[in-house]
Amino acid sequence: MNLVFNKASSVWxxxxxxxxxxxxxxxxxxxxxxxxxxxxxxxxxxxxxxxxRLVLMHFMELNNAPRSLKWTGEAWVVLMCSVLIAVTLL
Amino acid sequence: MISTIGAQDKPSRHIPAEAGAWVFLFGDMSIFGLFFATYLYYRGISPADFTAAQSILDPNLGTLNTLILLLSSWLVVVAMRALRMGRQSLSSGLLIASVLCGGIFLTLKFSEYGKVFELVDEPLKVDYFMYYFMLTGLHSLHVMVGMGLLLFMARHALGVSATSPANWQFLEFGGCYWHMVDLLWIVIFPLLYLLR
Structure with missing residues:
Protein backbone atom coordinates (compact mmCIF):
# COMPACT_ATOMS: atom_id res chain seq x y z
CA MET A 1 0.00 0.00 0.00
CA ASN A 2 1.66 3.21 -1.16
CA LEU A 3 0.94 6.24 0.98
CA VAL A 4 0.82 8.88 -1.77
CA PHE A 5 0.76 7.19 -5.18
CA ASN A 6 -2.59 5.43 -5.09
CA LYS A 7 -6.10 5.60 -6.51
CA ALA A 8 -7.28 8.22 -3.98
CA SER A 9 -4.52 10.57 -5.15
CA SER A 10 -5.52 10.04 -8.79
CA VAL A 11 -9.10 10.89 -7.80
CA TRP A 12 -7.81 14.03 -6.09
CA ARG A 53 -19.71 11.27 -6.36
CA LEU A 54 -15.92 10.90 -6.43
CA VAL A 55 -15.65 12.22 -2.85
CA LEU A 56 -18.44 9.92 -1.61
CA MET A 57 -17.12 6.79 -3.33
CA HIS A 58 -13.34 7.21 -2.93
CA PHE A 59 -12.71 9.54 0.01
CA MET A 60 -15.69 8.53 2.17
CA GLU A 61 -15.14 4.94 0.96
CA LEU A 62 -18.72 4.13 -0.04
CA ASN A 63 -17.14 2.10 -2.85
CA ASN A 64 -16.19 -0.47 -0.22
CA ALA A 65 -19.41 -0.16 1.80
CA PRO A 66 -22.22 -2.72 1.67
CA ARG A 67 -24.09 -2.41 -1.61
CA SER A 68 -27.23 -0.95 0.01
CA LEU A 69 -25.25 1.98 1.44
CA LYS A 70 -23.22 2.41 -1.74
CA TRP A 71 -26.37 2.58 -3.86
CA THR A 72 -28.00 4.98 -1.41
CA GLY A 73 -25.05 7.28 -2.08
CA GLU A 74 -25.36 6.83 -5.86
CA ALA A 75 -29.12 7.48 -5.71
CA TRP A 76 -28.63 10.60 -3.55
CA VAL A 77 -26.18 12.06 -6.09
CA VAL A 78 -28.48 11.40 -9.06
CA LEU A 79 -31.60 12.65 -7.25
CA MET A 80 -30.00 15.83 -5.90
CA CYS A 81 -28.31 16.65 -9.21
CA SER A 82 -31.58 16.09 -11.12
CA VAL A 83 -33.60 18.25 -8.72
CA LEU A 84 -31.11 21.13 -8.86
CA ILE A 85 -30.87 21.00 -12.67
CA ALA A 86 -34.70 20.91 -12.91
CA VAL A 87 -35.00 23.96 -10.63
CA THR A 88 -32.32 25.76 -12.67
CA LEU A 89 -34.25 25.12 -15.89
CA LEU A 90 -37.66 26.18 -14.47
CA MET B 1 3.49 -1.83 16.93
CA ILE B 2 -0.21 -1.13 16.58
CA SER B 3 -2.60 -3.46 14.86
CA THR B 4 -3.36 -2.56 11.23
CA ILE B 5 -7.08 -2.66 10.56
CA GLY B 6 -7.79 -2.60 6.85
CA ALA B 7 -4.11 -2.74 5.97
CA GLN B 8 -4.87 -4.51 2.69
CA ASP B 9 -5.41 -2.42 -0.44
CA LYS B 10 -8.94 -3.69 -1.01
CA PRO B 11 -10.62 -4.06 2.38
CA SER B 12 -13.70 -6.25 2.59
CA ARG B 13 -17.02 -4.41 2.44
CA HIS B 14 -17.76 -2.57 5.65
CA ILE B 15 -19.75 0.49 6.68
CA PRO B 16 -17.37 3.43 7.19
CA ALA B 17 -17.88 4.64 10.80
CA GLU B 18 -21.32 3.16 11.55
CA ALA B 19 -24.81 3.07 10.02
CA GLY B 20 -26.15 5.83 12.30
CA ALA B 21 -23.40 8.16 11.15
CA TRP B 22 -24.63 7.83 7.58
CA VAL B 23 -28.21 8.70 8.58
CA PHE B 24 -26.76 11.89 10.07
CA LEU B 25 -24.48 12.63 7.09
CA PHE B 26 -27.14 12.05 4.40
CA GLY B 27 -29.67 13.97 6.53
CA ASP B 28 -27.34 16.96 6.86
CA MET B 29 -26.47 16.86 3.16
CA SER B 30 -30.16 16.66 2.21
CA ILE B 31 -31.03 19.70 4.35
CA PHE B 32 -28.33 21.61 2.48
CA GLY B 33 -29.82 20.20 -0.73
CA LEU B 34 -33.15 21.85 0.14
CA PHE B 35 -31.35 25.17 0.72
CA PHE B 36 -29.58 24.80 -2.63
CA ALA B 37 -32.89 24.17 -4.44
CA THR B 38 -34.52 27.15 -2.68
CA TYR B 39 -31.59 29.41 -3.64
CA LEU B 40 -31.74 28.28 -7.29
CA TYR B 41 -35.52 28.82 -7.39
CA TYR B 42 -35.29 32.42 -6.18
CA ARG B 43 -32.24 33.05 -8.33
CA GLY B 44 -34.31 31.96 -11.32
CA ILE B 45 -37.01 34.54 -10.46
CA SER B 46 -34.61 37.52 -10.60
CA PRO B 47 -31.38 36.32 -12.24
CA ALA B 48 -30.14 39.81 -13.16
CA ASP B 49 -30.29 41.00 -9.52
CA PHE B 50 -28.46 37.90 -8.28
CA THR B 51 -25.77 38.16 -10.97
CA ALA B 52 -25.25 41.88 -10.26
CA ALA B 53 -24.84 41.25 -6.51
CA GLN B 54 -22.60 38.23 -7.19
CA SER B 55 -20.23 40.33 -9.32
CA ILE B 56 -18.84 41.88 -6.11
CA LEU B 57 -17.34 38.52 -5.16
CA ASP B 58 -14.07 37.28 -6.62
CA PRO B 59 -14.54 33.81 -8.18
CA ASN B 60 -10.78 33.28 -7.92
CA LEU B 61 -11.07 33.47 -4.12
CA GLY B 62 -13.89 30.90 -4.20
CA THR B 63 -11.72 28.68 -6.41
CA LEU B 64 -8.77 29.04 -4.03
CA ASN B 65 -10.97 28.04 -1.10
CA THR B 66 -12.19 25.02 -3.10
CA LEU B 67 -8.58 23.94 -3.74
CA ILE B 68 -7.72 24.42 -0.04
CA LEU B 69 -10.60 22.18 1.08
CA LEU B 70 -9.76 19.58 -1.59
CA LEU B 71 -6.17 19.57 -0.33
CA SER B 72 -7.36 19.13 3.27
CA SER B 73 -9.61 16.22 2.23
CA TRP B 74 -6.69 14.52 0.50
CA LEU B 75 -4.53 15.04 3.59
CA VAL B 76 -7.20 13.26 5.68
CA VAL B 77 -7.25 10.36 3.19
CA VAL B 78 -3.44 10.05 3.42
CA ALA B 79 -3.60 10.37 7.22
CA MET B 80 -6.03 7.43 7.43
CA ARG B 81 -3.79 5.36 5.16
CA ALA B 82 -0.74 6.29 7.25
CA LEU B 83 -2.54 5.12 10.37
CA ARG B 84 -3.46 1.82 8.70
CA MET B 85 0.27 1.41 7.99
CA GLY B 86 1.08 2.07 11.65
CA ARG B 87 2.69 5.48 11.02
CA GLN B 88 0.95 7.27 13.88
CA SER B 89 3.06 10.44 14.12
CA LEU B 90 2.80 11.08 10.39
CA SER B 91 -0.95 10.49 10.51
CA SER B 92 -1.37 12.93 13.39
CA GLY B 93 0.76 15.55 11.61
CA LEU B 94 -1.31 15.25 8.43
CA LEU B 95 -4.51 15.72 10.44
CA ILE B 96 -3.06 18.88 12.03
CA ALA B 97 -2.18 20.10 8.51
CA SER B 98 -5.85 19.57 7.56
CA VAL B 99 -6.89 21.72 10.53
CA LEU B 100 -4.55 24.45 9.26
CA CYS B 101 -6.22 24.23 5.83
CA GLY B 102 -9.57 24.72 7.55
CA GLY B 103 -8.16 27.76 9.37
CA ILE B 104 -6.93 29.28 6.08
CA PHE B 105 -10.35 28.59 4.51
CA LEU B 106 -12.14 30.42 7.35
CA THR B 107 -9.67 33.34 7.29
CA LEU B 108 -10.29 33.86 3.57
CA LYS B 109 -14.04 33.48 4.06
CA PHE B 110 -14.22 36.02 6.89
CA SER B 111 -12.04 38.48 4.94
CA GLU B 112 -14.58 38.16 2.14
CA TYR B 113 -17.39 38.92 4.62
CA GLY B 114 -15.51 42.12 5.55
CA LYS B 115 -15.27 43.07 1.87
CA VAL B 116 -19.01 42.52 1.35
CA PHE B 117 -19.93 44.73 4.33
CA GLU B 118 -17.49 47.36 3.05
CA LEU B 119 -18.90 47.46 -0.48
CA VAL B 120 -22.61 46.82 0.07
CA ASP B 121 -24.99 48.92 2.15
CA GLU B 122 -27.08 46.59 4.32
CA PRO B 123 -26.15 43.38 2.45
CA LEU B 124 -28.65 41.33 4.47
CA LYS B 125 -31.45 43.19 2.66
CA VAL B 126 -30.10 41.99 -0.71
CA ASP B 127 -31.58 38.57 -1.61
CA TYR B 128 -28.33 37.19 -3.04
CA PHE B 129 -26.34 38.13 0.03
CA MET B 130 -29.00 36.79 2.38
CA TYR B 131 -28.50 33.36 0.77
CA TYR B 132 -24.73 33.91 0.59
CA PHE B 133 -24.48 34.50 4.33
CA MET B 134 -26.92 31.70 5.16
CA LEU B 135 -25.14 29.07 3.04
CA THR B 136 -21.56 30.12 3.81
CA GLY B 137 -22.38 30.80 7.48
CA LEU B 138 -23.87 27.33 8.01
CA HIS B 139 -21.00 25.82 6.08
CA SER B 140 -18.43 27.73 8.17
CA LEU B 141 -20.04 26.31 11.32
CA HIS B 142 -19.53 22.84 9.83
CA VAL B 143 -15.89 23.75 9.08
CA MET B 144 -15.39 24.74 12.75
CA VAL B 145 -16.97 21.52 14.05
CA GLY B 146 -14.87 19.56 11.54
CA MET B 147 -11.68 21.26 12.69
CA GLY B 148 -12.52 20.29 16.28
CA LEU B 149 -13.07 16.68 15.20
CA LEU B 150 -9.77 16.67 13.28
CA LEU B 151 -7.93 17.88 16.38
CA PHE B 152 -9.47 15.05 18.44
CA MET B 153 -8.54 12.64 15.64
CA ALA B 154 -4.93 13.90 15.66
CA ARG B 155 -4.77 13.12 19.38
CA HIS B 156 -6.49 9.74 19.04
CA ALA B 157 -4.12 8.82 16.18
CA LEU B 158 -1.20 8.96 18.63
CA GLY B 159 -2.84 6.66 21.22
CA VAL B 160 -1.62 3.13 21.96
CA SER B 161 -4.92 1.72 20.73
CA ALA B 162 -5.21 4.03 17.72
CA THR B 163 -6.74 1.39 15.46
CA SER B 164 -8.85 -0.42 18.03
CA PRO B 165 -12.36 -0.96 16.59
CA ALA B 166 -13.96 1.76 18.75
CA ASN B 167 -11.23 4.28 17.99
CA TRP B 168 -11.22 3.42 14.31
CA GLN B 169 -14.98 3.99 14.15
CA PHE B 170 -14.51 7.50 15.58
CA LEU B 171 -11.62 8.22 13.20
CA GLU B 172 -13.68 7.09 10.21
CA PHE B 173 -16.62 9.26 11.32
CA GLY B 174 -14.35 12.29 11.76
CA GLY B 175 -12.82 11.68 8.33
CA CYS B 176 -16.23 11.29 6.68
CA TYR B 177 -17.52 14.44 8.41
CA TRP B 178 -14.57 16.44 7.04
CA HIS B 179 -15.12 15.03 3.55
CA MET B 180 -18.79 16.09 3.85
CA VAL B 181 -17.61 19.64 4.66
CA ASP B 182 -15.58 19.52 1.44
CA LEU B 183 -18.49 17.98 -0.48
CA LEU B 184 -20.93 20.72 0.60
CA TRP B 185 -18.50 23.41 -0.51
CA ILE B 186 -18.16 21.64 -3.88
CA VAL B 187 -21.81 22.66 -4.51
CA ILE B 188 -21.85 26.00 -2.64
CA PHE B 189 -18.85 27.26 -4.63
CA PRO B 190 -20.42 27.03 -8.12
CA LEU B 191 -23.88 28.11 -6.86
CA LEU B 192 -22.58 31.35 -5.32
CA TYR B 193 -19.57 32.17 -7.48
CA LEU B 194 -19.89 30.59 -10.92
CA LEU B 195 -23.55 30.37 -11.97
CA ARG B 196 -24.70 33.31 -14.08
Whole structure:
Protein backbone atom coordinates (compact mmCIF):
# COMPACT_ATOMS: atom_id res chain seq x y z
CA MET A 1 0.00 0.00 0.00
CA ASN A 2 1.66 3.21 -1.16
CA LEU A 3 0.94 6.24 0.98
CA VAL A 4 0.82 8.88 -1.77
CA PHE A 5 0.76 7.19 -5.18
CA ASN A 6 -2.59 5.43 -5.09
CA LYS A 7 -6.10 5.60 -6.51
CA ALA A 8 -7.28 8.22 -3.98
CA SER A 9 -4.52 10.57 -5.15
CA SER A 10 -5.52 10.04 -8.79
CA VAL A 11 -9.10 10.89 -7.80
CA TRP A 12 -7.81 14.03 -6.09
CA UNK A 13 -6.07 15.13 -9.31
CA UNK A 14 -9.33 14.59 -11.21
CA UNK A 15 -11.12 16.75 -8.60
CA UNK A 16 -8.56 19.55 -9.13
CA UNK A 17 -8.96 19.27 -12.91
CA UNK A 18 -12.77 19.35 -12.62
CA UNK A 19 -12.51 22.48 -10.45
CA UNK A 20 -10.39 24.14 -13.13
CA UNK A 21 -12.90 23.20 -15.85
CA UNK A 22 -15.81 24.63 -13.76
CA UNK A 23 -13.81 27.83 -13.23
CA UNK A 24 -13.24 28.20 -16.99
CA UNK A 25 -16.93 27.63 -17.76
CA UNK A 26 -18.16 29.78 -14.88
CA UNK A 27 -16.01 32.83 -15.49
CA UNK A 28 -16.40 34.94 -18.61
CA UNK A 29 -15.02 32.19 -20.81
CA UNK A 30 -18.35 30.37 -21.21
CA UNK A 31 -19.51 32.48 -24.14
CA UNK A 32 -16.06 32.22 -25.73
CA UNK A 33 -16.38 28.45 -25.55
CA UNK A 34 -19.70 28.68 -27.36
CA UNK A 35 -21.94 27.82 -24.39
CA UNK A 36 -25.17 29.63 -23.70
CA UNK A 37 -25.78 30.60 -20.04
CA UNK A 38 -28.29 27.77 -19.57
CA UNK A 39 -25.87 25.13 -20.90
CA UNK A 40 -23.10 26.59 -18.74
CA UNK A 41 -25.31 26.36 -15.63
CA UNK A 42 -26.22 22.71 -16.30
CA UNK A 43 -22.61 21.77 -17.10
CA UNK A 44 -21.35 23.41 -13.89
CA UNK A 45 -23.92 21.51 -11.81
CA UNK A 46 -23.11 18.19 -13.52
CA UNK A 47 -19.36 18.70 -12.90
CA UNK A 48 -20.09 19.54 -9.24
CA UNK A 49 -22.04 16.30 -8.75
CA UNK A 50 -19.40 14.23 -10.56
CA UNK A 51 -16.96 15.65 -7.98
CA UNK A 52 -19.38 14.85 -5.15
CA ARG A 53 -19.71 11.27 -6.36
CA LEU A 54 -15.92 10.90 -6.43
CA VAL A 55 -15.65 12.22 -2.85
CA LEU A 56 -18.44 9.92 -1.61
CA MET A 57 -17.12 6.79 -3.33
CA HIS A 58 -13.34 7.21 -2.93
CA PHE A 59 -12.71 9.54 0.01
CA MET A 60 -15.69 8.53 2.17
CA GLU A 61 -15.14 4.94 0.96
CA LEU A 62 -18.72 4.13 -0.04
CA ASN A 63 -17.14 2.10 -2.85
CA ASN A 64 -16.19 -0.47 -0.22
CA ALA A 65 -19.41 -0.16 1.80
CA PRO A 66 -22.22 -2.72 1.67
CA ARG A 67 -24.09 -2.41 -1.61
CA SER A 68 -27.23 -0.95 0.01
CA LEU A 69 -25.25 1.98 1.44
CA LYS A 70 -23.22 2.41 -1.74
CA TRP A 71 -26.37 2.58 -3.86
CA THR A 72 -28.00 4.98 -1.41
CA GLY A 73 -25.05 7.28 -2.08
CA GLU A 74 -25.36 6.83 -5.86
CA ALA A 75 -29.12 7.48 -5.71
CA TRP A 76 -28.63 10.60 -3.55
CA VAL A 77 -26.18 12.06 -6.09
CA VAL A 78 -28.48 11.40 -9.06
CA LEU A 79 -31.60 12.65 -7.25
CA MET A 80 -30.00 15.83 -5.90
CA CYS A 81 -28.31 16.65 -9.21
CA SER A 82 -31.58 16.09 -11.12
CA VAL A 83 -33.60 18.25 -8.72
CA LEU A 84 -31.11 21.13 -8.86
CA ILE A 85 -30.87 21.00 -12.67
CA ALA A 86 -34.70 20.91 -12.91
CA VAL A 87 -35.00 23.96 -10.63
CA THR A 88 -32.32 25.76 -12.67
CA LEU A 89 -34.25 25.12 -15.89
CA LEU A 90 -37.66 26.18 -14.47
CA MET B 1 3.49 -1.83 16.93
CA ILE B 2 -0.21 -1.13 16.58
CA SER B 3 -2.60 -3.46 14.86
CA THR B 4 -3.36 -2.56 11.23
CA ILE B 5 -7.08 -2.66 10.56
CA GLY B 6 -7.79 -2.60 6.85
CA ALA B 7 -4.11 -2.74 5.97
CA GLN B 8 -4.87 -4.51 2.69
CA ASP B 9 -5.41 -2.42 -0.44
CA LYS B 10 -8.94 -3.69 -1.01
CA PRO B 11 -10.62 -4.06 2.38
CA SER B 12 -13.70 -6.25 2.59
CA ARG B 13 -17.02 -4.41 2.44
CA HIS B 14 -17.76 -2.57 5.65
CA ILE B 15 -19.75 0.49 6.68
CA PRO B 16 -17.37 3.43 7.19
CA ALA B 17 -17.88 4.64 10.80
CA GLU B 18 -21.32 3.16 11.55
CA ALA B 19 -24.81 3.07 10.02
CA GLY B 20 -26.15 5.83 12.30
CA ALA B 21 -23.40 8.16 11.15
CA TRP B 22 -24.63 7.83 7.58
CA VAL B 23 -28.21 8.70 8.58
CA PHE B 24 -26.76 11.89 10.07
CA LEU B 25 -24.48 12.63 7.09
CA PHE B 26 -27.14 12.05 4.40
CA GLY B 27 -29.67 13.97 6.53
CA ASP B 28 -27.34 16.96 6.86
CA MET B 29 -26.47 16.86 3.16
CA SER B 30 -30.16 16.66 2.21
CA ILE B 31 -31.03 19.70 4.35
CA PHE B 32 -28.33 21.61 2.48
CA GLY B 33 -29.82 20.20 -0.73
CA LEU B 34 -33.15 21.85 0.14
CA PHE B 35 -31.35 25.17 0.72
CA PHE B 36 -29.58 24.80 -2.63
CA ALA B 37 -32.89 24.17 -4.44
CA THR B 38 -34.52 27.15 -2.68
CA TYR B 39 -31.59 29.41 -3.64
CA LEU B 40 -31.74 28.28 -7.29
CA TYR B 41 -35.52 28.82 -7.39
CA TYR B 42 -35.29 32.42 -6.18
CA ARG B 43 -32.24 33.05 -8.33
CA GLY B 44 -34.31 31.96 -11.32
CA ILE B 45 -37.01 34.54 -10.46
CA SER B 46 -34.61 37.52 -10.60
CA PRO B 47 -31.38 36.32 -12.24
CA ALA B 48 -30.14 39.81 -13.16
CA ASP B 49 -30.29 41.00 -9.52
CA PHE B 50 -28.46 37.90 -8.28
CA THR B 51 -25.77 38.16 -10.97
CA ALA B 52 -25.25 41.88 -10.26
CA ALA B 53 -24.84 41.25 -6.51
CA GLN B 54 -22.60 38.23 -7.19
CA SER B 55 -20.23 40.33 -9.32
CA ILE B 56 -18.84 41.88 -6.11
CA LEU B 57 -17.34 38.52 -5.16
CA ASP B 58 -14.07 37.28 -6.62
CA PRO B 59 -14.54 33.81 -8.18
CA ASN B 60 -10.78 33.28 -7.92
CA LEU B 61 -11.07 33.47 -4.12
CA GLY B 62 -13.89 30.90 -4.20
CA THR B 63 -11.72 28.68 -6.41
CA LEU B 64 -8.77 29.04 -4.03
CA ASN B 65 -10.97 28.04 -1.10
CA THR B 66 -12.19 25.02 -3.10
CA LEU B 67 -8.58 23.94 -3.74
CA ILE B 68 -7.72 24.42 -0.04
CA LEU B 69 -10.60 22.18 1.08
CA LEU B 70 -9.76 19.58 -1.59
CA LEU B 71 -6.17 19.57 -0.33
CA SER B 72 -7.36 19.13 3.27
CA SER B 73 -9.61 16.22 2.23
CA TRP B 74 -6.69 14.52 0.50
CA LEU B 75 -4.53 15.04 3.59
CA VAL B 76 -7.20 13.26 5.68
CA VAL B 77 -7.25 10.36 3.19
CA VAL B 78 -3.44 10.05 3.42
CA ALA B 79 -3.60 10.37 7.22
CA MET B 80 -6.03 7.43 7.43
CA ARG B 81 -3.79 5.36 5.16
CA ALA B 82 -0.74 6.29 7.25
CA LEU B 83 -2.54 5.12 10.37
CA ARG B 84 -3.46 1.82 8.70
CA MET B 85 0.27 1.41 7.99
CA GLY B 86 1.08 2.07 11.65
CA ARG B 87 2.69 5.48 11.02
CA GLN B 88 0.95 7.27 13.88
CA SER B 89 3.06 10.44 14.12
CA LEU B 90 2.80 11.08 10.39
CA SER B 91 -0.95 10.49 10.51
CA SER B 92 -1.37 12.93 13.39
CA GLY B 93 0.76 15.55 11.61
CA LEU B 94 -1.31 15.25 8.43
CA LEU B 95 -4.51 15.72 10.44
CA ILE B 96 -3.06 18.88 12.03
CA ALA B 97 -2.18 20.10 8.51
CA SER B 98 -5.85 19.57 7.56
CA VAL B 99 -6.89 21.72 10.53
CA LEU B 100 -4.55 24.45 9.26
CA CYS B 101 -6.22 24.23 5.83
CA GLY B 102 -9.57 24.72 7.55
CA GLY B 103 -8.16 27.76 9.37
CA ILE B 104 -6.93 29.28 6.08
CA PHE B 105 -10.35 28.59 4.51
CA LEU B 106 -12.14 30.42 7.35
CA THR B 107 -9.67 33.34 7.29
CA LEU B 108 -10.29 33.86 3.57
CA LYS B 109 -14.04 33.48 4.06
CA PHE B 110 -14.22 36.02 6.89
CA SER B 111 -12.04 38.48 4.94
CA GLU B 112 -14.58 38.16 2.14
CA TYR B 113 -17.39 38.92 4.62
CA GLY B 114 -15.51 42.12 5.55
CA LYS B 115 -15.27 43.07 1.87
CA VAL B 116 -19.01 42.52 1.35
CA PHE B 117 -19.93 44.73 4.33
CA GLU B 118 -17.49 47.36 3.05
CA LEU B 119 -18.90 47.46 -0.48
CA VAL B 120 -22.61 46.82 0.07
CA ASP B 121 -24.99 48.92 2.15
CA GLU B 122 -27.08 46.59 4.32
CA PRO B 123 -26.15 43.38 2.45
CA LEU B 124 -28.65 41.33 4.47
CA LYS B 125 -31.45 43.19 2.66
CA VAL B 126 -30.10 41.99 -0.71
CA ASP B 127 -31.58 38.57 -1.61
CA TYR B 128 -28.33 37.19 -3.04
CA PHE B 129 -26.34 38.13 0.03
CA MET B 130 -29.00 36.79 2.38
CA TYR B 131 -28.50 33.36 0.77
CA TYR B 132 -24.73 33.91 0.59
CA PHE B 133 -24.48 34.50 4.33
CA MET B 134 -26.92 31.70 5.16
CA LEU B 135 -25.14 29.07 3.04
CA THR B 136 -21.56 30.12 3.81
CA GLY B 137 -22.38 30.80 7.48
CA LEU B 138 -23.87 27.33 8.01
CA HIS B 139 -21.00 25.82 6.08
CA SER B 140 -18.43 27.73 8.17
CA LEU B 141 -20.04 26.31 11.32
CA HIS B 142 -19.53 22.84 9.83
CA VAL B 143 -15.89 23.75 9.08
CA MET B 144 -15.39 24.74 12.75
CA VAL B 145 -16.97 21.52 14.05
CA GLY B 146 -14.87 19.56 11.54
CA MET B 147 -11.68 21.26 12.69
CA GLY B 148 -12.52 20.29 16.28
CA LEU B 149 -13.07 16.68 15.20
CA LEU B 150 -9.77 16.67 13.28
CA LEU B 151 -7.93 17.88 16.38
CA PHE B 152 -9.47 15.05 18.44
CA MET B 153 -8.54 12.64 15.64
CA ALA B 154 -4.93 13.90 15.66
CA ARG B 155 -4.77 13.12 19.38
CA HIS B 156 -6.49 9.74 19.04
CA ALA B 157 -4.12 8.82 16.18
CA LEU B 158 -1.20 8.96 18.63
CA GLY B 159 -2.84 6.66 21.22
CA VAL B 160 -1.62 3.13 21.96
CA SER B 161 -4.92 1.72 20.73
CA ALA B 162 -5.21 4.03 17.72
CA THR B 163 -6.74 1.39 15.46
CA SER B 164 -8.85 -0.42 18.03
CA PRO B 165 -12.36 -0.96 16.59
CA ALA B 166 -13.96 1.76 18.75
CA ASN B 167 -11.23 4.28 17.99
CA TRP B 168 -11.22 3.42 14.31
CA GLN B 169 -14.98 3.99 14.15
CA PHE B 170 -14.51 7.50 15.58
CA LEU B 171 -11.62 8.22 13.20
CA GLU B 172 -13.68 7.09 10.21
CA PHE B 173 -16.62 9.26 11.32
CA GLY B 174 -14.35 12.29 11.76
CA GLY B 175 -12.82 11.68 8.33
CA CYS B 176 -16.23 11.29 6.68
CA TYR B 177 -17.52 14.44 8.41
CA TRP B 178 -14.57 16.44 7.04
CA HIS B 179 -15.12 15.03 3.55
CA MET B 180 -18.79 16.09 3.85
CA VAL B 181 -17.61 19.64 4.66
CA ASP B 182 -15.58 19.52 1.44
CA LEU B 183 -18.49 17.98 -0.48
CA LEU B 184 -20.93 20.72 0.60
CA TRP B 185 -18.50 23.41 -0.51
CA ILE B 186 -18.16 21.64 -3.88
CA VAL B 187 -21.81 22.66 -4.51
CA ILE B 188 -21.85 26.00 -2.64
CA PHE B 189 -18.85 27.26 -4.63
CA PRO B 190 -20.42 27.03 -8.12
CA LEU B 191 -23.88 28.11 -6.86
CA LEU B 192 -22.58 31.35 -5.32
CA TYR B 193 -19.57 32.17 -7.48
CA LEU B 194 -19.89 30.59 -10.92
CA LEU B 195 -23.55 30.37 -11.97
CA ARG B 196 -24.70 33.31 -14.08
Missing amino acids: LVLILATAISWVIGTDSASQLGFGPETARVLILIIAFIKI
